[in-house]
Amino acid sequence: MQINSEEKKAVDIREIRERFPIFAQRENRDLIYLDSAATTQKPDSVIKAVSRYYREYNANTHRGTYRIAEKATVEYERARKTIARFIGAVSERQVVFVRGTTEAINTVAVGWGDRVLKADDEIIFSELEHHSNIVPWQMLAQRTGARIRLWEMDKEGRLHLDALRNLLSTRTRLLAIAHVSNALGTVNPIAEIVQLAHDNGTRVLVDGAQSVPHQQVDVTALGVDFFAFSGHKMLGPTGIGVLYAREELLDEMNPVQFGGDMIESVQVLTSTWNDLPWKFEGGTPNIAGAIGLGAAVEFLQEIGIDAIHRHETGLIRRAVEQLQALPGVRVFGPPGDRGPAVSFEITGIHPHDISTLLDQRGIAIRSGHHCAQLAMKKLEVPATARASFYLYNDESEIDRFVKAVSETRDYFAKWL
Amino acid sequence: MQINSEEKKAVDIREIRERFPIFAQRENRDLIYLDSAATTQKPDSVIKAVSRYYREYNANTHRGTYRIAEKATVEYERARKTIARFIGAVSERQVVFVRGTTEAINTVAVGWGDRVLKADDEIIFSELEHHSNIVPWQMLAQRTGARIRLWEMDKEGRLHLDALRNLLSTRTRLLAIAHVSNALGTVNPIAEIVQLAHDNGTRVLVDGAQSVPHQQVDVTALGVDFFAFSGHKMLGPTGIGVLYAREELLDEMNPVQFGGDMIESVQVLTSTWNDLPWKFEGGTPNIAGAIGLGAAVEFLQEIGIDAIHRHETGLIRRAVEQLQALPGVRVFGPPGDRGPAVSFEITGIHPHDISTLLDQRGIAIRSGHHCAQLAMKKLEVPATARASFYLYNDESEIDRFVKAVSETRDYFAKWL
Amino acid sequence: MALDDLYQEILLDHYKNPRNQGKMSDPDKRLQAKNPFCGDEVTLNLKFDGDRVREISFEGQGCVISQASVSLLTHYVKGKTVDQILELIERFQALVKGEIDQLDPQVEELMALQGVSEFPTRIKCATLAWNTLKKALHEYDSEQSDDEGR
Amino acid sequence: MALDDLYQEILLDHYKNPRNQGKMSDPDKRLQAKNPFCGDEVTLNLKFDGDRVREISFEGQGCVISQASVSLLTHYVKGKTVDQILELIERFQALVKGEIDQLDPQVEELMALQGVSEFPTRIKCATLAWNTLKKALHEYDSEQSDDEGR
Ligand SMILES: Cc1ncc(COP(=O)(O)O)c(C=O)c1O
Numbered sequence A, B: 001m002q003i004n005s006e007e008k009k010a011v012d013i014r015e016i017r018e019r020f021p022i023f024a025q026r027e028n029r030d031l032i033y034l035d036s037a038a039t040t041q042k043p044d045s046v047i048k049a050v051s052r053y054y055r056e057y058n059a060n061t062h063r064g065t066y067r068i069a070e071k072a073t074v075e076y077e078r079a080r081k082t083i084a085r086f087i088g089a090v091s092e093r094q095v096v097f098v099r100g101t102t103e104a105i106n107t108v109a110v111g112w113g114d115r116v117l118k119a120d121d122e123i124i125f126s127e128l129e130h131h132s133n134i135v136p137w138q139m140l141a142q143r144t145g146a147r148i149r150l151w152e153m154d155k156e157g158r159l160h161l162d163a164l165r166n167l168l169s170t171r172t173r174l175l176a177i178a179h180v181s182n183a184l185g186t187v188n189p190i191a192e193i194v195q196l197a198h199d200n201g202t203r204v205l206v207d208g209a210q211s212v213p214h215q216q217v218d219v220t221a222l223g224v225d226f227f228a229f230s231g232h233k234m235l236g237p238t239g240i241g242v243l244y245a246r247e248e249l250l251d252e253m254n255p256v257q258f259g260g261d262m263i264e265s266v267q268v269l270t271s272t273w274n275d276l277p278w279k280f281e282g283g284t285p286n287i288a289g290a291i292g293l294g295a296a297v298e299f300l301q302e303i304g305i306d307a308i309h310r311h312e313t314g315l316i317r318r319a320v321e322q323l324q325a326l327p328g329v330r331v332f333g334p335p336g337d338r339g340p341a342v343s344f345e346i347t348g349i350h351p352h353d354i355s356t357l358l359d360q361r362g363i364a365i366r367s368g369h370h371c372a373q374l375a376m377k378k379l380e381v382p383a384t385a386r387a388s389f390y391l392y393n394d395e396s397e398i399d400r401f402v403k404a405v406s407e408t409r410d411y412f413a414k415w416l
Numbered sequence C, D: 001m002a003l004d005d006l007y008q009e010i011l012l013d014h015y016k017n018p019r020n021q022g023k024m025s026d027p028d029k030r031l032q033a034k035n036p037f038c039g040d041e042v043t044l045n046l047k048f049d050g051d052r053v054r055e056i057s058f059e060g061q062g063c064v065i066s067q068a069s070v071s072l073l074t075h076y077v078k079g080k081t082v083d084q085i086l087e088l089i090e091r092f093q094a095l096v097k098g099e100i101d102q103l104d105p106q107v108e109e110l111m112a113l114q115g116v117s118e119f120p121t122r123i124k125c126a127t128l129a130w131n132t133l134k135k136a137l138h139e140y141d142s143e144q145s146d147d148e149g150r
């Protein structure tokens, strides 16, 4: 259950699993959790960081002049710094706390898009995007008269740079693209994409919901303009996520949540805004969530994000190979490298029925469109079954999962 | 330390305090927490409900077909029902989970306001509003060409219905009003205000951030159109709050957070929306937060919101009387009934210095503009000191607080 | 909860051999609905004879539960009056939510879907077609009275 | 942390008798700033003599820390060159953030504000005027070069 590597840090799964209380619960004894692309389990240190805030220094941030309020402010801002360093941001002023990827993208669509886009400008997004990286742009297009251009994928869920070159025009203001697809595992070459887009004067928003949890990301090196991700998909609490952006873009953007904390001064008819990043954090933030996300990043750093990535690469290879070897099972997504998620189907059996049968064996996978209806349409399926992995999964779980898939096929085979 | 009342449920403060872990911390032994209007402390049951979700059934809601995802969905939706009943909503479809009061109000400003308001329409808000109930309307006015009308308060922070009558016109589309003022404690007669507004064809948004935690609220009986409040001010977690609205208004409103979960179907250029309330809950919600807020409501119900209200009424009376008796101290806000918050100043001493001195004695109060700069301007002060109370405070704390205020005055008196 | 309680033979039969599946030319009422959480779609086609449903068919694909449910629905609805159908819908919804545990003997094959009540996230699969039918009947009803009003 | 470390006698003296408080007619540069978290305001007025600050005054009210800080600022800045002042600002900011614990003997009264470093939420009170001065000097500088450029 160890990844062996001479020089590199290895991941000891047994030790790691012990730090996730959910696996120690009696009723979860048999749980094989393969839905980390939807949300991940939480280590003890994250759960404790959240409850420690409530138990020891619960107070509102930024304006209290008493001890626990100072402590809450310091911890909240320390989490921001931890996260900024983790993703390679130049400054923590570039890290805006939001609810998650969805709110981050919506914030850019309204705060930047409504300000910058004009009628007949163009927005590109890809066919494999999550709905959260599609619908905000549709609505922006409706509000501004801008046009949507779809970057189509091939039948294996790959995007081709040539197709992008053909799509980019003098009117293309924005390209919205996932770093890693949650539905198919496709990994997109962000640095090259950014280069192409920037050469064209096009800004790039990267949906990093499925990359930051699993691989080293350096937003500065990648050169992205906007970058969005969710805490709950990287061991952190629900209700917290991050919008990163280049500082001059944050400066020019309008805030979108108006109220306490994001204000410099308020008159009857007009108001002025606070400095970055607070300009975008109107209202009491998810303080416990931010502190918990800081703890999650520290956990990932302790294990080592590269070690995690290597471990997951082993798991996903094993899963894909074994599934592909099963008659009657079809695996979707690109050959070669992919993120730790695999979509598949069993001929004649609806994915819902697959996931219900697997649940009976304690195996949690997801079935459905994975908020990627455009990709489903291209694959000509209404839905798929999807298994996704994280640092706490091991190879024996993959094997049991594949066995259960095979038994599911057999269970229905007698009827169908 | 008990409120004595023959027939009515009494509040046993000692017992209640034992359920708030923060007061048991060694370094908080001397903590007198008088900043509940900013955020409240959390009972054990709320902290546990949050960590129990993470430890036992952490999963994303609504789409998982495995056991812990079902449990997460059931608990998340059960919290919604608990809250709906607590505020007297007709249906849980009217309870939309948001980050807090600020997001709730911004959601109405964009989702309803942008759809309904036209140039030269009018929006009224009062002079004692929190910035979160001011700035979203200023921005809406700028976007639509609508006009702002200010409902002025008197020098004691009271709003008069005659003034409202004079303000209402055939163009008045919306009245935005706090139930209870966080800065001055003013309690506004919402039922009468709603009546006046509705007779005029004007919709009413009530900022209930300071009322729901402290008194029985029945949104249906009050007849409000929109109602907003925050979990963290009523014993609940940070990062969760509620937008309530009448169902036909929610139906006609546009969603404002576009992405996963709020979708019915997605095509390349257009999409359609899910049912209420999910139409407004784009992206993974703060699941732990919602479940924690459900637990907070159950705690309040167990103690009894009326008993809490009576207890606080005793505390605030005592505080106001004693402060008013101190030479050199000026108390702001209305005579008679008020919410459990009192703003004051000591002549010649800036509120910041008051709160720092009180902090040295372990007493946590707030100094500043309390996000109510319009009210501060009317009172002709840059800031005030504010003490605010909740069910875990007792009379001996009030006495020690008042004594500390008096000592603060004396400390500086030798210099000034 | 045993799996075979959920996947009863009769449901698998309806899944494999759905009754009344297909398009309908010139239906009096046609309504489509989606399950937003999984993306499954169902379309119902109806022809009326007074207040009676004379013909019904469905289009769409889905899981065993949703397919069997809509197939059984068409089977039991055909020939019934709108009022009878509305009552059946109420009863069926209560059954799969676990609120009741009996149905009329005449519609007893529907009891095969009772197991769904133990699988909360699958309830939507079982009820989607029934909710759609209810909506279709109401819409048809008000379209009719609009016509009369003219 | 003892209270008297924060509220040193010299600060209370500056609070009670602020130096260089008041308006200025015809300043070369005037800049206002706000502390968004408490609403306190400060306005600085500056007159230059080449690259030297010839006159400085402030308007605005605040707490002991902010008033004493801006009063001390005006006291020490008057007559210094822009470069000297920018360096002093850096040093002062580092002091109240607890990054250094010494200042030049010529500005030793500023050491009275060292206690602020133990009160994180009060750091803004101490630094507001200094941040504003820095911004004012930069703005003045670029306004000057714009003029020359014409
Ligand atoms: C009356 C009132 N309205 C609105 C708010 C804003 O609430 P939140 O910061 O939770 O969004 C507050 C809290 O500061 C408040 O007291």
Ligand SMILES: Cc1ncc(COP(=O)(O)O)c(C=O)c1O
Pocket (backbone or CB within 6 Å): A037, A038, A099, A100, A101, A102, A103, A130, A132, A133, A178, A180, A181, A182, A207, A209, A210, A230, A241, A371, B259, B260, B282, B283, B284, B285
């Ligand atoms: C690629 C991708 N983008 C966006 C999202 C939306 O994230 P959230 O629901 O946390 O806002 C997800 C998660 O489902 C995702 O996988």
